[in-house]
Amino acid sequence: METVLKINNLSKNYGNIQAIRNVSFEVKKGEVYGILGPNGSGKTTTLAVILGILNANGGDYQWFEKPFTKLARRRIGALIETPNFYPYLTLWENLKIVAKIKDAPDEDINHALGVANLLKRKHTNFGHLSLGMKQRMSMASVLIGNPEVLVLDEPTNGLDPEGFAEVRNIIQSQAKEGKTIIIASHILDEVEKVCSHVAILKSGELIANGRVGELLSSDETVFIQSERIDELTEILNDSELTSKVCMVENDLAVVLNTNFKSADLSKFCFEKGFTLSKIVVKKQSLEDQFLELVK
Amino acid sequence: MKKLFNLEKIKALSYPTFKTLMIIHFLLFFLVILVVSRAHFSIPGFSIKGLYQFPNIWQFFPWVASWFNLFLAIVIIVIVGNEFSFRTFRQNVIDGLSRNDLIRGKLILIFTIAVYTFIMVLLAVLIFGLINTKDLSFSVIFENSYLLLVYFVQAIGYMTLGLLISIILRNNGLSIIMFILYFFPIEPIIRVMFKAEARKFFPIKIISNLTPTPEFLTMASEKSYTNASGTSSLDFSEIGLLPEKLPVGITVLLAAGYIGFFIALSTMLLNKRNL
The missing domain is CATH 3.40.50.300 (P-loop containing nucleotide triphosphate hydrolases)
Known part of the structure; x- marks a missing residue:
């Protein structure tokens, strides 16, 4: 072209x-x-x-x-x-x-x-x-x-x-x-x-x-809820799946690294013995991406 | 060239300030011509009517018209300054003109205005000259007619200087003030710092000397004018009415050199600086 x-x-x-x-x-x-x-x-x-x-x-x-x-x-x-x-x-x-x-x-x-x-x-x-x-x-x-x-x-x-x-x-x-x-x-x-x-x-x-x-699809943010959230936060922080983990209101917001999807996160949590009571995948809007980049 | 001419035509002819300034220029020239034609002076060896006869009229009318060349320069300053303040120069470039085209367009406008004033003075010379001259012959009519071409060069000189100043300052008010200040006192003060021989080569000196004070003033004074009581004399060249002059041919060549310099500097600045 x-x-x-x-x-x-x-x-x-x-x-x-x-x-x-x-x-x-x-x-x-x-x-x-x-x-x-x-x-x-x-x-x-x-x-x-x-x-x-x-x-x-x-x-x-x-x-x-x-x-x-x-x-x-x-x-x-x-x-x-x-x-x-x-x-x-x-x-x-x-x-x-x-x-x-x-x-x-x-x-x-x-x-x-x-x-x-x-x-x-x-x-x-x-x-x-x-x-x-x-x-x-x-x-x-x-x-x-x-x-x-x-x-x-x-x-x-x-x-x-x-x-x-x-x-x-x-x-x-x-x-x-x-x-x-x-x-x-x-x-x-x-x-x-x-x-x-x-x-x-x-x-x-x-x-x-x-x-x-x-x-927009380069990073996926997944909002999850679970019991023992502090322990889960610690495990996810050390995991290669995630680039960022933080609390957003009552949810744990997990930004996945480019090669991983929400299914990988779900499987990982299950294997570590955590039951997720909520899992919501949010695709970033251009605004989210833009604000993240120019921060 | 035709395209640039048409663009300048649209821009100028629809601009009320341009039309007003050009009408005022026209009226002022004819007002002076008509008022002087009705004036009465009693200076030995001089008559007003002689100014309106061939060949003196070729010297007198361009000299009067030259008073208003400053006006033409201000017209150019306003038009070019507007291009910067309306940001239309940059839009013209975005739309497809080169920066050199912008200069060429303004030079076409300057040339057109100079041709217009040339024709205006030419017609006035022919009308008044033919009416007031008794013994008409081809040689009498066209003697000294080259002075009109010299006036044409002068008009271009003033306008190209106006173009340069407005490209440097990009602001109508500042450019007009600077243009006037350059005439007085900036260049005269700078001239004083140089030796007498060098003073006559300064741009305003050269360009303004293109249409020198008509010979009638020299003839009337015979270099000096004895006052009514006959006790003292006044040398016109000392008070600047009769400036030190170079031969016309050399003055025209130097003026052409200055015009070339103004154009080259304007082009360089417009190309180097951001629009």
Whole structure:
């Protein structure tokens, strides 16, 4: 499968502050790739560098397996941070500028405004829009020229629940069309619902990446109850099955090592003479995994 | 090039501040021309009407227009400063322009504005000159017409300096203040620190000397103007009205060099710095 984006050891400093440090990952064609991280983790910086608006201090990146050129830029629709348009121009005029840059036909403008539900506002000045509408306008501009790749930085920022759902639908429909999508967000639910792959950044470093499913199932947490719980805790702590054992309310929460499943735990307890009165397996949500990783 | 021109056209022509500043520039130029045409001075060897006749008009009108070149530079500062404050330069790059395209677009805008003012002054020269000159001949009409081209170079010089300052400071207010302060007192103070021979090579000195004070002022004063009582004389060059001048050809070449330097530095800064 074609590699759309390849990042090698990318670093970016702001003075003495290292915003991103040796970040490397690849995005393949058709993937919906989420970049997760708490505020200040380097998500936006990473995107800004790979889009050429910030200069990297180290490492390199390639789009479409080639050095980044302005022709490659036109195959990408991107939204970084806040919507950036001329406030004194109408939505139509602003999108006309984008269409001209991308050599896209004028029909794209109406189509994009229609998708973003802004067609009725096309003669309104951008500066007169609400924050939510501005965000939708950004989505419209991203779609101009029918790009192969969408790069979206916090695309649901400032949106009400309805707008949130609309933008999510746009992303999902674009993904169904086979487009590669890269989304930076700290809204984990958003990422979990739309992304096939994720990269997790913390303090400028990549701490995990891979398929969402793989990341979520790597560790299983089992909540158990039994008599002689203190004794069981001690045995489990010494066992190779577990990576972590602790009390959560009345349950003993057992995080299993990657190679073991809940059945192995049940068998182990039985062999040691413990009868389990409760056994509940909880698959980690992306949020659990994320919080665990960035802790 | 056509694409960049069209982009700048959309950005500038729909910008109310741009339109307002350009209208004010137009009105100020014609206001001065009309007001002076109705003024009465009694200076020996000098008549107002002579200023509106060929070939003097080629010197007088570009000189008046040059007063408002600062205005054109401020137009460029505002437009470029907006690109930074609205973060539209970065969006243009994200959408597919190169950083060099951003500079090229602004240079096209500068060139277009310079062509517009060139045409404005040319038409004014032709209209007023043809009305006020009695003995018209081809040679009389076009004598000194090269001064209009020199004015064109000057307009580009001021605007490229405005471009450079706004790229350095990225803020409209600061850039306008710095631009004005550079004219006075920054460069004059720096000039004073150098030997007299070197002073005339400074950028503002060179660019402003492209449209020197018209010869009528020199003729009228004959280097000095004896005051009404006849007791003292005033040397215009001493008070800066008649600056030390290099030959026009050399001044144009040096100005072109400075313009090239402003453009090269602007391009380098825009490429090196984050957007």
